Amino acid sequence: MSEKEFVVSVEELISRNDHDQSPAVSKEGAIPETEKNVTVTNVSQDESDVGIPEIDDLEIYLLGHVNRESPTPQVNTSTTVKPKIQKVPTILRGRENFGKFYEPRVVSFGPIHHDKHKFISEVYKKRFFAGFVERSGRDYKDLYKTIEDKISELKKLFDDDVIEVYGDDKALSRMLFLDGCFILMFIVSYVDGDFSSFNITNVHAAYIQQDLFLLENQIPFLVLKLLTESSSPEFKKKLETSIRDFILDNILAPREPTWILNFELDKLKPDSATHLLEMLQMSATGLLIRKTFESSPPNRSACDRSTPVVQPYFRSVQKLQAAGIHLKPTRRHFLTDMDFHSQVFTASLALPPLLVDDSTGPKLMNLIAYEMCPDNRRTNYEVTSYICFMNSLIDDADDVKELRLSNILYNLLGNDKQVASLFAEIATGLVPNPEIYKDVKKRIENHHHRKLRVWMTETFNKWPVMAFFAALFSLMLSVIQTWYAIPFGKSSHK
Known part of the structure; x- marks a missing residue:
């Protein structure tokens, strides 16, 4: 399809019959002051x-x-409060490089950054929208109606302060419809490696890929699911596999994992994932591997409790290696998969492989921001705890080097010092869940103390034998010295 065929007007397609209705409410005057003051x-x-x-x-x-x-x-323990789409928590908003990690570079989705001038033109969104409508095999009015009919439910997935500027449900419906079509068509094009129909460069595509996983740049996953289920059976299957492959490609692990991300949209419960960023968090930590999401919700009380937990002293990679602890990658690539095995003098610490490139920092920062959202009871601070654990292993570039040589870190940033600085920057001010990795840390500490005790015992038991050999060696030196001294004396006398 030519570019000319892709450039269409959403207003012409959706709103040409709406001129006799109330117009979409803009940000200015969206909520009358008289309504705002009624509290x-x-x-x-x-x-x-x-x-x-x-x-x-x-x-x-x-x-x-x-x-x-x-x-x-009444307490219902079978379900958890669904996290809403919201802004980055206040505790993280004071970071020096806030815009670098949390604000979109190329394209905005959802209401938080809507209509900001620095992003790409809406013409690009309309091209992807038209491409999606064509591939879906459905009339655009029917697709739009699936979103419009669910707008009341979709609004509940946002914080009130996020959508308060949208006093008209029609304006929010149009925005979510356009963004949803764009996201799905972009994901399909990304997986297929073909953007030729939409006239965007690979550089723009890379930035859009990062923008899709920002906390403040999310739309409800329900929008994507509604549009997918409303498409033709053939395209519906394509969308499902494309979303799975897209999540798999952004999961922070090397591209050749030993496991397969196994989920299907029609088997996900309606509240399985609020948005793409939450789906990424579930995938990276292994929660999404179950198709039906029937496991019990995580218990954050261990992390939220006020009683402090004393953590054992933890050592950097080089110090662990000096203690006879070898590093190796885990078989599965979930961030929560860590294990430790020890014998008397040797031990191994298994860590999940991590791909570090330009997108790693923003992804990790936004995953942490998602976990720290005040109303979020669906995580156990898994990513936050992982970052704190890795930061305790990394003191400098030499530690990164050892992790890289052990096939745990795949460094695409340029040098190991950058990776060490990245972990230090991300981990600043974070508080991990003390229960996560507690067993691994305890076993590392026990191995270190056990090795120290064994070494001291063996040294003490072998000391008499060592003293005997030292005395014998000293006697032999004396004999040799005397042997060479006698001829030398005779020669001098002559």
């Missing part, structure tokens, strides 16, 4: 004046609040 609170006038109420008043307020909202509290 319902439960705080009494006395409390607002005093600041901190008296104990009796506080008790009355607390009891009344609980009785109103939860007379008989």
Whole structure:
């Protein structure tokens, strides 16, 4: 198809019959000030004046609040609160290179960075949109209706402050529809390695690939699923395999994994993944390998508890090797797969292989930001804990070199010092889950202490024998010295 055929107008296709309806609400004046000022609170006038109420008043307020909202509290342990699409948590927004890691470079998706001028023209989105409609085998109106009919459900997948500027559901529906078509068609083209129909360069494609995994650049995965299921059976299968291959290609592991990412869209529960970044996190940590997602949700209480856990002293790669610990890659490439085996003097630490290139920093940063979202109870800080563990192994470029020689780190950044600096930058200020890798760390520490005790015992037991050989050696030196001294003396006398 020619470029001219791809350049279409969404307004012409979707909105040409909407001129008699209310227009899409822009960011300016999207929510009237009169509506913004209408706020319902439960705080009494006395409390607002005093600041901190008296104990009796506080008790009355607390009891009344609980009785109103939860007379008989019920805890449902079978499900977890679905994380919403939101901005990067405040605790991470003060980082020096915030824009480098968290803001899109080429194209924006969703409402947070919508309509920012530095991104590519909407013409490119319309080209991919037209390409998707053609490949789907469906009328564009039917595809759009699948999103419009679900807009109320889709809005619940965003934080309120993210979509508050969209007072009209139609504006949000159009944006999600266009972005969803673009993302799916881009993924298909990326997997096929063919962007010739859309007039974008490989450089732009590489940046778009990174932009798809930014926390603030997400749209609900439900949009992609609805569009996929509404496509023709042949194209639906193509979309499913393309999404799987696209996630596999971005999973932070080398391209030749020993396992296969095994999931199908029609077998995923509706709440399996909120967005592509969450799907990447599940894939990188091994949670997505189960097709039906029937395992129990992770327990973050071990990480959220206030009681500190004393961690054993941990050593860098070079110090571990000096203690007789060898490094080797794990068979599976999940970030959570680490193991340690030891004997008396030798041991092995198995670590998951990691591909380090220009996209690794932004991916890891945004995976960590996703895990740190306040309402997220679907992770156990797996990626955060992995980064902290690796940072404890890496003191300098020589440690990176040893990891690289052990086929654990695949460095495409240029030099090992850059990798060491990257891990140090990402790990700054992070707090890992103390329960993750606790057993591995404990066994490493036990191996070190056991080896030290064995060495001291053997040295002590062998000391008498060593002393005997030292004395014998000293006696032999004396005899040899005397032997050579006698001829020398006779020769001098003559």
